[in-house]
Amino acid sequence: MPSVTRSSSKSVRARRRDEARQRLLEVVERLLDEGETFTEISVERLVSEAGMSRSTFYVYFEDKGDLLRAWFADIVAELSEVAGAWWKLGPDATRDDVREVLAAIVRTYRPHVTLMAATYDTAAYDVGTRELTDSMMGVNVAGLRKHIRAGQKAGFIDASLPAAQTAAWLTWMAERGLHQLVRGASDNELEQLIEAYTGIVWNTLYAPTRR
Structure with missing residues (x-):
């Protein structure tokens, strides 16, 4: 009892x-x-x-930073679950499949863009918050790197790409894009941003193996 x-x-x-x-x-x-x-x-x-x-x-x-970190941990878990659908794409994935998973990431991020911006600003001076944001980016880069290597081995991702560096570039570009472009975007603009994001990822990773 x-x-x-x-x-x-x-x-x-x-x-x-x-x-x-x-x-x-x-x-x-x-x-x-x-x-x-x-x-x-x-x-x-x-x-x-x-x-x-x-x-x-x-x-x-404990303080304002603790409040923000508690929230950040929850949204990171939500985003990680959504991003997991990307890592599961296989040889039969189409451009539409890629767009669908990327759109899910963008739309999951969008409602939280203001607080995410505050979190990254706080990370500049708060060690605990910086560790959380760095950890999130590390996990995202590692997940994409693993997906790229698996796709290269299976033949549906361009084998000429350096997996680690490509994963880092795509992840950090996406983070900056979500941070700077999604905030304030109208619904129509958001669709165009998703389309552009899809084109970058598709043409970088998958399109060369489809030619």
Whole structure:
């Protein structure tokens, strides 16, 4: 019975932490959209706008960076799951298949673009946040590198490409594109961005083996 009680207590705390995080992040996102930077937003301002006490904030988060890191970990897990569909593409993959998986990545990222920008800004001075962003990029580069090597071995990705360097270039270009181009794009512009992204990836990796 005691173990059940402890488990239930942890579940309640986790739920309350998630609720607090959501309320705080809504405030952060609104203030960022209004032109403020994350460094300018104080904890006092956050809790006031969220209708929350400072003591409640510090029950769940060490500081603003901890709040952002908690959110970032969740979105990274979501993006990793979506990106996994790309790594699973095989010899029969068509351009439309590639477009579908890339579109899923872009559309998963899009609702979070403001907070992602704040996260990367915070990474410039917060070691913990920088470690998280670096880790995410490392995982993404490694996943694409593994896919490229498997595709080269199976004959559906250009064998002349250096896998590690190609994976790094494509991943970092995509990160900058998502960071700079997706934010503020209309629905029509987003479709054009996805089409351009698809063309870059398809022509770089897959098209040479289809000729």
